[in-house]
Amino acid sequence: MATEPITGADIVIRALVDQGVEVIFGYPGGAVLPLYDALFKQNQIRHILVRHEQAAVHAAEGYARSTGKVGVVLVTSGPGATNAVTGLTDALMDSVPVVCLTGQVPTHLIGNDAFQEADTTGITRPVTKHNYLVKSITDLSRVVHEAFHVARSGRPGPVVVDLPKDIQQAKHEYANHANQRHRSYNPQVKPDRALIERAVEMMAQAQRPLFYIGGGVVNSGPAASQMLTELVRLTGFPCTQTLMGLGAFPASDPLSLGMVGMHGMYESNHAMHDCDLMINIGARFDDRVTGRLTAFSPGSKKIHVDIDPSSINKNIHVDLAIVGDVGHVVEDMLRVWKARQAKPNGKALAGWWDQISKWRARECLRYRPSDEVIKPQYALQRLYDAVKGRDFYITTEVGQHQMWAAQFIKFEKPNHWLTSGGLGTMGYGLPAAIGVQIAHPEALVIDVAGEASILMNIQEMSTAAQYRLPVKIFIMNNRWMGMVRQWQELLHGGRYSESYSDALPDFVKLADAFGWTGLRATKPAEMDDIIKTMIETPGPVIVDVAVDEKENCFPMIPSGSAHNEMLLGPEDQRESPISEEGMVLV
Amino acid sequence: MQQQIERHTISVMVDNEAGVLARVIGLFSGRGYNIESLTVAEVDAQRHFSRITIVTSGTPMIIEQIKNQLRRLVPVHRVSDLTIDGPSLERELILVKVNGTGEKRVESLRIADIFRARVVDSTIESFVFEMTGSTEKLNAFINLMQPLGLVEVSRTGVVAIARGSEAI
Ligand SMILES: Cc1ncc(C[n+]2csc(CCOP(=O)(O)OP(=O)(O)O)c2C)c(N)n1
Ligand SMILES: [Mg+2]
Numbered sequence: 001m002a003t004e005p006i007t008g009a010d011i012v013i014r015a016l017v018d019q020g021v022e023v024i025f026g027y028p029g030g031a032v033l034p035l036y037d038a039l040f041k042q043n044q045i046r047h048i049l050v051r052h053e054q055a056a057v058h059a060a061e062g063y064a065r066s067t068g069k070v071g072v073v074l075v076t077s078g079p080g081a082t083n084a085v086t087g088l089t090d091a092l093m094d095s096v097p098v099v100c101l102t103g104q105v106p107t108h109l110i111g112n113d114a115f116q117e118a119d120t121t122g123i124t125r126p127v128t129k130h131n132y133l134v135k136s137i138t139d140l141s142r143v144v145h146e147a148f149h150v151a152r153s154g155r156p157g158p159v160v161v162d163l164p165k166d167i168q169q170a171k172h173e174y175a176n177h178a179n180q181r182h183r184s185y186n187p188q189v190k191p192d193r194a195l196i197e198r199a200v201e202m203m204a205q206a207q208r209p210l211f212y213i214g215g216g217v218v219n220s221g222p223a224a225s226q227m228l229t230e231l232v233r234l235t236g237f238p239c240t241q242t243l244m245g246l247g248a249f250p251a252s253d254p255l256s257l258g259m260v261g262m263h264g265m266y267e268s269n270h271a272m273h274d275c276d277l278m279i280n281i282g283a284r285f286d287d288r289v290t291g292r293l294t295a296f297s298p299g300s301k302k303i304h305v306d307i308d309p310s311s312i313n314k315n316i317h318v319d320l321a322i323v324g325d326v327g328h329v330v331e332d333m334l335r336v337w338k339a340r341q342a343k344p345n346g347k348a349l350a351g352w353w354d355q356i357s358k359w360r361a362r363e364c365l366r367y368r369p370s371d372e373v374i375k376p377q378y379a380l381q382r383l384y385d386a387v388k389g390r391d392f393y394i395t396t397e398v399g400q401h402q403m404w405a406a407q408f409i410k411f412e413k414p415n416h417w418l419t420s421g422g423l424g425t426m427g428y429g430l431p432a433a434i435g436v437q438i439a440h441p442e443a444l445v446i447d448v449a450g451e452a453s454i455l456m457n458i459q460e461m462s463t464a465a466q467y468r469l470p471v472k473i474f475i476m477n478n479r480w481m482g483m484v485r486q487w488q489e490l491l492h493g494g495r496y497s498e499s500y501s502d503a504l505p506d507f508v509k510l511a512d513a514f515g516w517t518g519l520r521a522t523k524p525a526e527m528d529d530i531i532k533t534m535i536e537t538p539g540p541v542i543v544d545v546a547v548d549e550k551e552n553c554f555p556m557i558p559s560g561s562a563h564n565e566m567l568l569g570p571e572d573q574r575e576s577p578i579s580e581e582g583m584v585l586v
Numbered sequence: 587m588q589q590q591i592e593r594h595t596i597s598v599m600v601d602n603e604a605g606v607l608a609r610v611i612g613l614f615s616g617r618g619y620n621i622e623s624l625t626v627a628e629v630d631a632q633r634h635f636s637r638i639t640i641v642t643s644g645t646p647m648i649i650e651q652i653k654n655q656l657r658r659l660v661p662v663h664r665v666s667d668l669t670i671d672g673p674s675l676e677r678e679l680i681l682v683k684v685n686g687t688g689e690k691r692v693e694s695l696r697i698a699d700i701f702r703a704r705v706v707d708s709t710i711e712s713f714v715f716e717m718t719g720s721t722e723k724l725n726a727f728i729n730l731m732q733p734l735g736l737v738e739v740s741r742t743g744v745v746a747i748a749r750g751s752e753a754i
Contacts, residue, residue: 121605126616130660150660184601184663310654313647
């Protein structure tokens with residue numbers, strides 16, 4: 001332990017190094033100059049200069065979700081901190097571990113409306129898992145270490161540490177608090193054994209069981225995914241994934257039913273509705289998944305495994321709640337299942353799979369192909385065909401393209417699919433891709449984008465150029481805020497209020513302006529060549545794919561409807577107008 | 587599932603640090619939970635513990651949510667539901683100002699006596715009464731004072747503790 005007093009800024013750097021931090025994403029300003037000075041004088045931590053603080057947080061999220069490590073952000077006071085708020089909220093909603101260091105005016109000026117002062121802890125309190133304002137240099141090293149512990153343990157999330165400038169300059173001894181037990185915050189990770197026994201009993205008796213798995217499995221780490229995969233295969237039960245859980249179970253496994261929810265698979269949603277045992281592992285009965293609550297899976301018993309007790313019995317009442325880390329819980333389930341030599345109810349299960357095959361036979365992702373216009377589904381199918389077998393990562397923006405990407409790109413492993421699920425943040429994909437690429441320099445990282453979303457953090461093209469990051473942006477350019485247009489078509493009589501993407505830039509020229517390569521596809525026949533060129537071109541590439549402007553995203557459970565009231569295509573859409581109750585839902 | 591609205595008194599032990607009350611209140615307002623009353627004070631100076639007592643109402647599912655959400659806050663040490671964890675005591679303190687002369691003034695004194703309220707300030711035409719008791723008892727007292735010249739009320743909100751030897 002060092003005894004020489006060092007500056008607060010140096011204490012922060014020491015703590016980051018002791019936490020194993022290799023990269024931080026940030027943007028400088030007056031209130032963090034001492035920290036930037038400390039960064040300048042060291043060479044253990046790499047700083048990535050973004051072009052907007054929101055992007056710093058999304059990049060840290062991309063880094064965190066593709067590595068399992070904590071993402072770190074450094075921004076200045078006032079506007080630096082307020083710009084980071086969307087990213088923090090995104091990380092909170094999707095349970096991404098992020099530590100965000102914000103500069104603050106010196107302690108004696110706090111509350112004086114000083115230049116670039118904002119009440120950062122006040123503003124970020126509801127959008128972080130926890131936050132700190134460090135008012136005394138003696139607390140500094142403890143707080144920074146604690147911030148990492150809080151961000152990564154339990155249900156992960158963003159933590160803000162607000163650092164007044166005088167604290168960064170004050171001197172004190174550094175102490176490594178990395179392994180200190182917290183006095184009040186110690187989330188339960190090991191499940192209650194008796195509950196595991198009950199769960200296994202229920203599973204062995206089930207006639208129409210279904211695994212419903214979510215982002216919690218991904219957050220628990222690759223080992224949790226592996227054990228879960230083993231458990232699913234051992235039981236032979238079908239397994240559906242949420243948007244956040246894609247990749248937690250191999251998509252190519254015949255037991256996988258694919259995505260569940262509003263734009264999920266027909267077979268998944270019907271299985272949700274008709275199952276008699278739902279085994280929810282690390283998902284949270286989000287409204288995009290449940291549809292109308294009163295019609296949600298009416299005949300099933302429900303088991304819910306979650307590390308966060310407040311997720312349990314929040315939207316849906318469950319029959320068996322197991323609090324604990326997914327990894328531990330699934331490990332115990334496996335052990336108990338094997339020890340008991342449990343067997344699924346073979347005859348009932350075979351009947352259940354028969355039923356599922358009938359749903360599958362509807363081929364819900366079918367669309368009308370075209371030789372003239374590029375169907376968005378076709379573009380993504382070709383993209384997937386070209387990247388599968390490679391080490392690829394997909395990030396997305398928000399909209400129809402996001403849902404199509406979730407439907408048409410298959411993930412065999414966790415941590416390779418990064419999308420803004422809970423908050424639905426347009427502008428997430430490009431900075432997230434940058435974060436992924438920093439962590440995995442050799443990998444193929446593609447942001448599947450919409451032409452509207454990409455403009456929300458387009459400035460990050462400059463960041464990618466600076467660090468020579470070979471990220472690819474695959475724009476599904478339908479010239480509309482497609483998802484908004486789709487809802488207006490379904491719910492508002494086709495009055496397309498402000499949803500046309502007018503005055504779009506020429507993305508190929510834009511690529512040129514930023515030092516990227518720009519490509520364009522306008523015909524289905526060009527798709528394969530363009531994708532090949534995109535992949536083979538070194539450095540960052542933007543691909544502008546002119547897709548069908550009026551294509552809607554199906555299948556769809558209209559808001560306020562039940563899982564067995566899905567629309568499969570434009571024909572269904574005309575037949576079933578959306579209910580009044582559905583209209584008020586988002 | 588139709589569920590009855592219930593009133594619960596919840597005790598929360600927290601680290602007495604900056605922002606902790608804002609966290610608790612923000613949780614209630616952000617998630618649309620009710621606060622009927624809230625009291626807070628440091629109860630252990632050595633360990634810097636504050637105790638927050640919240641009276642809230644909601645369906646059993648909401649009450650369960652409230653407790654779980656409170657437990658999730660980093661500076662929260664313990665959450666106990668005094669309404670269901672066993673028998674408990676609830677007290678409030680009230681200060682009531684009553685203005686009046688003549689018969690009404692005498693009557694207010696008489697009622698205060700029955701309720702064991704104390705006179706803590708008086709002028710020729712006013713009294714300030716101090717009283718502790720359950721919320722219901724204080725409400726009854728206020729109701730009786732209303733026609734006798736009640737002009738102002740200040741009350742603490744509920745503090746509560748479990749009966750018996752167990753400490754939380
Ligand atoms: C920051 C933000 N603002 C607004 C929205 C609402 N919104 C959801 S999807 C969407 C349209 C996205 O258009 P585009 O990126 O072109 O994707 P498309 O749906 O056309 O594939 C909008 C405006 C949002 N999700 N995020
Ligand atoms: Mg679009």
